[in-house]
Amino acid sequence: MQTFSVFWILFCSIKAVVGQETAQPFYISGPFDFVNGKYQDFESQAMDLEGQYCKSSCSERFKKLFWGESNYRCAPCFCDSDCYKYNDCCPDKILFEKPETEIQPDTKYGCHGTIIKNEQYQEFYQMIDKCPESFTNQEIKENCHKSDSLHWKYVKPYFDFKTKETYRNKYCALCNNVMNSKSYETQITCQTFYDYGNSINSTEVYYHVINNYKCQVRFNPPTTQSIDKRQCGAVYQPFYSKCNETGLWGFFDERVERACGLYTNIVNEKYKNIFCRLCNEKIFWRDLSYEPNRRIEVGLFSMTSLLNLGDDDDTGFFQKTRIAHQQNLQ
Numbered sequence: 316m317q318t319f320s321v322f323w324i325l326f327c328s329i330k331a332v333v334g335q336e337t338a339q340p341f342y343i344s345g346p347f348d349f350v351n352g353k354y355q356d357f358e359s360q361a362m363d364l365e366g367q368y369c370k371s372s373c374s375e376r377f378k379k380l381f382w383g384e385s386n387y388r389c390a391p392c393f394c395d396s397d398c399y400k401y402n403d404c405c406p407d408k409i410l411f412e413k414p415e416t417e418i419q420p421d422t423k424y425g426c427h428g429t430i431i432k433n434e435q436y437q438e439f440y441q442m443i444d445k446c447p448e449s450f451t452n453q454e455i456k457e458n459c460h461k462s463d464s465l466h467w468k469y470v471k472p473y474f475d476f477k478t479k480e481t482y483r484n485k486y487c488a489l490c491n492n493v494m495n496s497k498s499y500e501t502q503i504t505c506q507t508f509y510d511y512g513n514s515i516n517s518t519e520v521y522y523h524v525i526n527n528y529k530c531q532v533r534f535n536p537p538t539t540q541s542i543d544k545r546q547c548g549a550v551y552q553p554f555y556s557k558c559n560e561t562g563l564w565g566f567f568d569e570r571v572e573r574a575c576g577l578y579t580n581i582v583n584e585k586y587k588n589i590f591c592r593l594c595n596e597k598i599f600w601r602d603l604s605y606e607p608n609r610r611i612e613v614g615l616f617s618m619t620s621l622l623n624l625g626d627d628d629d630t631g632f633f634q635k636t637r638i639a640h641q642q643n644l645q
């Protein structure tokens with residue numbers, strides 16, 4: 316009996332404490348509780364947390380603190396002056412040098428995958444993916460912008476030898492008046508010889524390979540000279556750039572909300588930054604340290620071959636001999 320009432324009193328006083336304070340219980344502390352007092356200014360606190368998670372920064376001050384492999388969940392970021400053009404500056408450049416409201420990214424670029432595996436894109440790069448406003452041929456314009464097809468005519472990039480720019484497909488090169496462009500090479504890779512399927516028709520091989528999880532299609536630049544391919548992070552809809560758009564945020568924290576609006580460094584392909592993720596998922600700052608920060612690669616790809624795809628719908632035949640030859644080398 317006595318034990319019971321002691322327990323009851325204890326229970327009530329805990330409830331009272333929790334009820335009084337709007338602050339969170341310690342076990343679900345907000346991220347800023349971990350860096351409180353470490354810095355005077357809010358930007359440094361946010362950058363410390365950001366650095367702990369993504370591990371990418373430009374300034375020596377944070378580089379020293381957070382070294383190591385950057386977290387694959389965060390989009391790649393850069394420190395050169397082009398980062399204002401591509402809108403991919405590392406967060407400390409935005410937080411301490413030039414706020415996001417002052418930069419004007421070049422909207423002609425978009426982020427597109429150069430590998431298709433299991434009908435999903437992988438390895439993303441910046442490419443010109445828009446036609447000029449003034450361009451009048453609607454059909455070419457629509458083909459340049461088309462995003463719901465995996466047909467190579469819409470997803471095979473073109474390289475412009477003069478400007479060294481990459482266009483998302485030949486229609487985008489056309490409407491931007493590119494004279495001397497060449498398509499990327501189509502490389503197909505499977506785990507074994509048999510994963511390619513039985514067809515020798517290029518169209519059929521292409522669709523077979525992009526559907527087979529043991530294979531991948533990769534588009535490579537048509538030149539060995541070094542080209543400045545700019546890596547980027549994919550973005551999928553719905554994209555969350557404000558707090559609690561999902562309605563899943565458990566504990567309000569004004570600092571997280573403020574940091575979510577401050578800069579862009581995309582996380583998990585759908586959050587503007589790590590803080591926007593924290594206020595749109597049922598997840599706590601401490602949980603993040605248990606996430607693996609390295610992608611687990613599955614499958615070894617050993618059989619590589621080039622696929623000769625026609626410029627339009629016309630198809631060639633797949634050079635099986637080439638694969639057979641490579642297999643002999645194994």
Ligand SMILES: *[C@@H]1O[C@H](CO)[C@@H](O)[C@H](O)[C@H]1NC(C)=O
Pocket residue numbers: 516517518519630631
């Ligand atoms: C290749 O296959 C596609 C789809 O099955 C077909 O439409 C096309 O005519 C074939 N091409 C050749 C050259 O046989």
Ligand SMILES: *[C@@H]1O[C@H](CO)[C@@H](O)[C@H](O)[C@H]1NC(C)=O
Pocket residue numbers: 559561562563564565566567568
């Ligand atoms: C988030 O939105 C949901 C649904 O609208 C609401 O119930 C919840 O209280 C909100 N969370 C915070 C922390 O504001």
